[in-house]
Amino acid sequence: MSVATRADFHRPAAVGEAVRLLAEHPEAVPVAGGTDLMVAVNYRHARPEAMLDLTGLAELRDWTDEGDAVRIGSGVPYARITAELATVLPALAAAARTVGSPQIRNRGTLGGNLATASPAGDGHPPLLATGATVEIASTSGTRTVPIGEFYLGPKRSALGPGELITAVTVPKAAGPQQFLKVGTRNAMVIAVCSFALALDPDARRLGTGIGSAGPVPLTAPDAEALDLPWSSPGRFDDALAAEFGRRVAAAARPIDDVRGTADYRRHALAVCAARALRRVWTTAHDRSPR
Amino acid sequence: MPEPAKTPTPPPWAAGGVGRAPDGEAAERVPVAAPGGQPPTRGVPTGRVPGGGVGDSPIRPEAESKVNGAFDYASDLAFEGMLWGHTLRSPHPRALIRSIDTAAALALPGVAAVLTAADVPGKLHYGLIEADQPVLAPGEVNYQGEPVAVVAAETLDLARRAAELVDVAYEVLEPRCDAGEAVEAGEYFRYQPVRLGEPVTADAAVVIAREYEVGMQDQAPLGPESGVAVPTGDGGLVLHVATQWLHSDLEQIAPCLGLAPERIHLAMAGIGGAFGAREDLSVQVHMAMLALRTGRPVKMMYDRAESFLGHVHRHPARMRYEHGADQDGRLVYVKAHIVLDGGAYASTTEAVVGNAASLAVGPYKVGHVSIDAWGARTNNPPCGAMRGFGGVQTCFAYESQMDAIADALGLDPLEVRRRNALAQGDKLVNGQVVDAYDPTRAVDGQPFSPLRDLLDRFADIPVPPIPAGRDIVELPGGTGNTTHGEGVRRGVGYGVGLKNICYSEGFDDYSTARVRLELDGATGEPVAYIHTAAAEVGQGHWNLQTQIARTELGVERVVLLPNDTKAGSAGSSSASRQSYMTGGAVKAACEAVRDLWQGRDLDDGPIEATRVFRHRATKPMDPVTGQGDSHVxxxxxxxxxxxxxDVELGLVKVVDLTCVQDVGKALNPVALEGQIHGGSAQGLGLAVMEEIVTDGGRVRNASFTDYLIPTILDTPPMRLRIVENADPEAPYGLRGAGEPPTLSSTPAIVAAIRDATGLPLTRVPVRPEHLTVRRPS
Structure with a gap:
């Protein structure tokens, strides 16, 4: 007697077919690298009735240079982001480097990070700091969502039923960027907290992103608004860096959990943010004294 | 008996899968070839020792299959017509079971059996020392994860679904989770005091009184608990299991099944790490019950989360220590109050308490001692054997105390240890005399001190310098890019560990080996066949057996027969004892064969000998004074x-571990180094990351996502200085080597973190928030 319970497995060859299948089979869960979904299945936190395999969609698996920005297909694995985009998207590439192990980075995708929308996802802070946009397809067409409007709650996002993330467009770095991730071991660890910072010296603008310290990935608008000595960068000092750190920590809404305490997360964010600002400021003004 | 659909454990001549006699077929298989390719010997002894003997590091017999993936671990076993078993576990740390309704589960198509406590054929309880652990909860549950029912079904997924359909009515009770309160209430498995002299605070120039805490570490073997039970068709069973001690399993399994032990054959399945986690039973009785009920082979295999709930852990400990020393740093007295949390059931807690008490001061000389050690009974996860076994927890405390004494007196940490080091002829706190070194050896007219010998060897091993430029992977936080040098301070610390080798306190420990020497019919070469029940848990014991045979018999070809209960007991692959005990048994059996071989030609027939090896007798600890020669x-x-x-973020990078260990005799240098590396890494894990976190008796991190073990970026290069101060009583002079580094690396790392931060740090694992607690943001 065959009693094996089986899940339907759809393998579209094009995005059009994928969104049509998704419309016809709303129970189908898209799967690309499977590094989130299959863990959930193995732990029996998820038992999808059907899966929609995205690995056959060649159009999701590459990135393109769009001039001021890079459009990254949702199926591009972290390993390629690290290897190929470190110069133009340094914060995102640094974040991709911290995801899991080499095997996970070969499989896991930025699209999956967004679809799971875990507050601990490593890709989110750099996307927030750089003002990325998420491209979403469905049978009714394509829409773009600014990253700041994408995250709605823990593991909840603006992605609706029948919708598929197809790409993320990330503005190229206009100055130094930093990504720092705190974990309780030196590799292969879920973030206790993380922080991304993008400096645009010409626009005199800071972009921030906070991970693993709130119900959703956050920005720190007060910190971005800090009055910095843009005209005389030599006047930048540790007190300013510390104030920036305090403002970032104040923007966080962390909880106590098994990975760390809320107090520690705030403390660590303050330290990381201050270090990040010192690093980008020094790099920007050492390279191009003005 | 059905043959396995897949050959269980390669290499077929070495492993633990299916029993196979030393017949012609086995002899035709590729035997263990000695390196160097010596020409074949004839049927008479040559007196020549081929390569690959004791002291060499030949390639392991199972190395290739483990590297290329062909090795069958217990979880790889498959049999024709096999069902899958699954365990339903209690979600509550403490509850009464009012009723269990299995009807819905049984009604699911493809479900073959759903069994509860009412279906246990024999005794309801088992245990390593005391039979107090229910096979299936008979009316109450006492920890989260306690087995309540077992299911057999056509697939694992179906068995899991069926388990979800079992309706258990629990009446939830308030769990007891505080070990100290349990002891106060008289809820403990063992209390062991040690009394020596009269510890008087006023007699000391410096008094250090501190409390220490050790979190609950897990063995985290990568191979999950797994096995297959195969009914023989006549009411008996063959059990393929990955265990540390086949015969102890059998002794516990048979009464629960209501079967005579002769009706059950245990065959070792491939073991993916053990570290103590495979001493207690896991799947054994459950899969056997399901196989007996269904008449079909039944496989059980835990997933990672279940594995964390399905084996015992290292005892968490709370310890209050008071050390008194004179102005030169010499110990005047030690008082210790040690509470180990044994969790819900006894497991090996009693023996762990004995070690914690007798080793509570470490390898230091002190005349006045008052130690009280308890193993509490709570509703926390059961704790039992893990590498270091009661020696780890107190080692963290007494080594921290030694450093505090050194600090208080402005002494070097090595010097304070040197001044207190036990020497030949001195007594441990249990009254046992240190006598296991060359009695004629003396240094400057003083009795030889094995500890001083090790401490002195650090003099010519410099602390590694701080490199000029470092990549982020060389800094705390690693690829997290948290520091480019900001906030980073260096620290150096030492730790000393003292571990008892073999089973203590009067346990009649022995191992059995059968060795048979015969000629290969085709080549005329002599071939030695070795049959033992000893578990190869990854430590390299199979290889060692072949080395011993080559050395003792002078033959190149050695064939290891499958480990099973057809051989006599080998005892457990625990307590760093297997080289000593089964190594000793194989050596004795080889020596017997060698003697019989003199004046005989193997053309006249094979020569065989079986030997039982025992270490010297030990005594129980006195229940009031703790005195007694309890250790081997x-x-x-x-x-x-x-x-x-990184003192601002509280992140730690261990950049070097230098280890000086006395192993008596290095039998296989490569395997030995592996043991020291692994033991050191496991101690590192306890120092900075490994902890099962519980809340009200519930485990909060039963996954490798949140139970962190060291990665390669956390594990530093290790410089080893292996010292061979032979033990005249032990085979080849060896000292068990697997556990001691697990003790000493933890306190050494914490001492180094203290040195870098100036913080007292009285708890392991040290977490980032412990290092930043008073730092302003």
């Missing part, structure tokens, strides 16, 4: 840890 052998290890700490 003592082993020492010293670590120096060098760490870089």
């Amino acid at each position: 052998q003592l082993a020492l290890c010293v670590h120096r840890a060098t760490v870089d700490v």
Whole structure:
């Protein structure tokens, strides 16, 4: 007697077919690298009735240079982001480097990070700091969502039923960027907290992103608004860096959990943010004294 | 008996899968070839020792299959017509079971059996020392994860679904989770005091009184608990299991099944790590019950989360220590109050308490001692055997105390240890005399001190320098890019560990080996066949057996027969004892064969001998004074840890572990180094990351996502100095080597973090928030 319970497995060859299948089979869960979904299945936190395999969609698996920005297909694995985009998207590439192990980075995708929308996802802070946009397809067409409007709650996002993330467009770095991730071991660890910072010296603008310290990935608008000595960068000092750190920590809404305490997360964010600002400021003004 | 659909454990001649006699077929298989390719010997002894003997590091017999993936671990076993078993576990740390309704589960198509306590054929309880652990909860549950029912179904997924349909009515009770309160209430498995002299605070120039805490570490073997039970068709069973001690399993399984032990054959399945986690039973009785009920082979295999709930852990400990020393740093007295949390059931807690008490002061000389050690009974996860076994927890405390004494007196940490080091002829706190070294050896007219010998060897091993430019992977936080040097301070610390080798306190420990020497019909070469029940848990024991046979018999070809209960008991692959005990048994059996071989030609027939090997007798600890020669052998290890700490973020990078260990005799240098590396890494894990976190008796991190073990970026290069101060009583002079480094690396690392941060740090694992607690943001 065959009693094996089986899940339907759809393998579209094009995005059009994928969104049509998704419309016809709303129970189908898209799967690309499977590094989130299959863990959930193995732990029996998820038992999808059907899966929609995205690995056959060649159009999701590459990135393109769009001039001021890079459009990254949702199926591009972290390993390629690290290897190929470190110069133009340094914060995102640094974040991709911290995801899991080499095997996970070969499989896991930025699209999956967004679809799971875990507050601990490593890709989110750099996307927030750089003002990325998420491209979403469905049978009714394509829409773009600014990253700041994408995250709605823990593991909840603006992605609706029948919708598929197809790409993320990330503005190229206009100055130094930093990504720092705190974990309780030196590799292969879920973030206790993380922080991304993008400096645009010409626009005199800071972009921030906070991970693993709130119900959703956050920005720190007060910190971005800090009055910095843009005209005389030599006047930048540790007190300013510390104030920036305090403002970032104040923007966080962390909880106590098994990975760390809320107090520690705030403390660590303050330290990381201050270090990040010192690093980008020094790099920007050492390279191009003005 | 059905043959396995897949050959269980390659290499077929070495492993633990299916029993196979030393017949012609086995002899035709590729035997263990000695390196060097010596020409074949004839049927008479040559007196020549081929390569690959004791002291060499030949390639392991199972190395190739483990590297290329062909090795069958227990979880790879498959049999024709096999069902899958699954365990339903209690979600509550403490509850009464009012009723269990299995009807819905049984109604699911493809479900073959759903069994509860009412279906246990024999005794309801089992246990390693005391039979107090229910096979299936008979009316109450006492920890989260306690087995309540077992299911057999056509697929694992179906068995899991069926388990979800079993309706258990629990009446939830308030769990007891505080070990100290349990002891106060008289809820403990063992209390062991040690009394010596009269510890008087006023007699000391410096008094250090501190409390220490050790979190609950897990063995985290990568191979999950797994096995297959195969009914023989006549009411008996063959059990393929990955266990540390086949015969102890059998002794516990048979009464629960209501079967005579002769009706059950245990065959070792491939073991993916053990570290103590495979001493207690896991799947054994459950899969056997399901196989007996269904008449079909039944496989059980835990997933990672279940594995964390399905085996015992290292005892968490709370310890209050008071050390008094004179102005030169010499110990005047030690008082210790040690509470180990044994969790819900006894497991090996009683023996762990004995070790914690008798080793509570470490390898130091002190005349006045008052130690009280308890193993509490709570509703926390059961705790039992893990590498270091009661020696780890107190080692963290007494080594921290030694450093505090050194600090208080402005002494070097090595010097304070040197001044207090036990020497030949001195007594441990249990009254046992240190006598296991060359009695004629003396240094400057003083009795030889094995510890001083190890400490002195650090003099010419410099602390590694701080490199000029470092990549982020060399800094605390690693690829997290948290520091480019900001906030990083270096620290150096030492730790000494003292571990008892073999089973203590009067246990009649022995191992059995059968060795048969015969000629290969085709080549005329002599071939030695070795049959034992000893578990190869990854430590290299199979290889060692072949080395011993080559050395003792002078033959190149050695064939290891499958480990099973057809051989006599080998005892457990625990307590760093297997080289000593089964190594000793194989050596004795080889010596017997060698003697019989003199004046005989193997053309006249094979020669066979079976030998049982025992170590010297030990005594129980006196229940009031703790006195008694309770240990077989003592082993020492010293670590120096060098760490870089990002003191602002509380992140730690251990940059070097230098280890000086006395192993008596290095039987296989490569395997030995592996043991020291692994033991050191496991101690590192306890120092900075490994902890099962519980809340009200519930485990909060039963996954490798949140139970962190060291990665390669956390594990530093290790410099080893292996010392061979032979033990005249032990085979080849060896000292058990697997556990001691697990003791000493933890306190060494924490001492180094203290050195970098100036914080007292009385709890392991040290977490980032412990290092930043008073730092302003």
